[in-house]
Amino acid sequence: MAMTDAEKAARAAHGLLAAAAPDVGAAAQAWLARLAHERRLSQKTLEAYARDLAVVLLRLKDHLGRVPGLADLSALAPADVRAVLAARRADGVAPRTLVRLLAAARSFARHLEREGQGKVGALAAVRAPKVPKGLPKPVSVAAARALADPATRAGEDREPWVLARDAAVIALLYGAGLRISEALGLTPRAVPEGTDQITVTGKGSKTRMVPLIAPVSAALSEYRALCPMALAPDAPLFRGAKGGPLSPRIVQLTVARMRGALGLSETATPHALRHSFATHLLARGGEIRAIQELLGHASLSTTQVYTEVDTAALMAAYRAAHPRARVAPPAPAQPTGRRA
Structure with a gap:
């Protein structure tokens, strides 16, 4: 029997509740139920959101010296949020993970504001870390x-x-x-x-x-x-x-x-085989909208990254094979004076 949205939320929030004050825990469970119902997120995605919020709350506990409640979240300053991100960065966490943590916290904050449970303005005031742009890595x-x-x-x-x-x-x-x-x-x-x-x-x-x-x-x-x-x-x-x-x-x-x-x-x-499926279709003239439907991407921009992979491979081949793409050796120096 399929789980209800409330059951999914309760399961996802299981580890989160230990890091939260009772009022935050109840709000977080309602937040996860909303994500399950409105966005139809999978159980694993809900659990990932819950884990990320739990990490933020635990770091806030270390920073504030107490388990944060709703009033503490509303009173946060941008410096508090930056301290949490800096602590995770000191642990060796990658920028992409920091962005994910901030996204989960902001999603929860939007839920609180929507429900009239407070506004966590400090989260919006902090800029997310820059994430190096990476391309999918298909195989040949x-x-x-x-x-x-x-x-x-x-x-x-x-x-x-x-x-x-x-x-x-x-x-x-x-x-x-x-x-x-x-x-x-x-x-x-x-x-x-x-x-x-x-x-x-x-x-x-x-x-x-x-x-x-x-x-x-x-x-x-x-x-x-x-x-x-x-x-x-x-x-x-x-x-x-x-x-x-x-x-x-x-x-x-x-x-x-x-x-x-x-x-x-x-x-x-x-997963590289899925990347290869898309890249190889595109290289053989596949239409990008059709590839989007085959992959199940909600946004075309997600699929368009494969055009960059194809272009990168094309340019690599061009630089390796085209005679004009190779760096010519420097010309020998010409004598400037006359011979005696």
């Missing part, structure tokens, strides 16, 4: 094909159904562009046998239809034919060795072993 076409090829693991001492299972999951990541959570969240009902498209539940519980190319369909059929367990229509399609849902960690370890065998860098992860 040849590497992606090798990772998705069942023959790459042919020599491993594992049961055939396990090898087929892992091959099917990896095929979905590269061949259909799924997130690992989306692939492992599939049920047999969402993947009818012999189908050329599947129903995927993505972030915010939003569903989308994703077409399947023949190799991906074949990998799924192979796994279902070899799987020794009964696959109920609404149970997880992919199973662990003991019959429970397949853990993402197993997929991560599988890809890690394969990249070691293939001599690939540590950036060759399950």
Whole structure:
């Protein structure tokens, strides 16, 4: 049975309540319930918000010398917020994490103001740290094909159904562009046998239809034919060795072993295969709006980052191959005087 929004909020707030005064704890649980209801956030995202707010509250406790209540939050000065961020920075936390902590605190502050429980103006007065812009790191076409090829693991001492299972999951990541959570969240009902498209539940519980190319369909059929367990229509399609849902960690370890065998860098992860799906489609002339729909991105700007990856790769190839792109050696110095 699916959890209610209140149950999701209570579960997410479990660790947060220990870091909060009773009035803050109650407000935080209402905040998480609102996020679950209005934004349809997943349980893991709610728990991430709760963890980030708990970190902020614990640092405020150290800074103020007491567990902060709602009145303490309303009385915060920008210097207090900067002290919290500085303490986390001293712990070696990356700027991206600091931005995330500040975003969670600001979201909670907006909830408090909306509910008439106080205004935490200090949060808006503090500028978020600058985050270095990074680009997705796809693998090459040849590497992606090798990772998705069942023959790459042919020599491993594992049961055939396990090898087929892992091959099917990896095929979905590269061949259909799924997130690992989306692939492992599939049920047999969402993947009818012999189908050329599947129903995927993505972030915010939003569903989308994703077409399947023949190799991906074949990998799924192979796994279902070899799987020794009964696959109920609404149970997880992919199973662990003991019959429970397949853990993402197993997929991560599988890809890690394969990249070691293939001599690939540590950036060759399950999520890199999703990046590769988008980048390779774009490089072959794929329309960006179609790629956005396939990936399940709510905003086109999220998908447009792959155009930068493609441009960066193109410029790298240009600089390496074009004769005029290479730096010419300096010309020899010309004599300035006449010979005697």
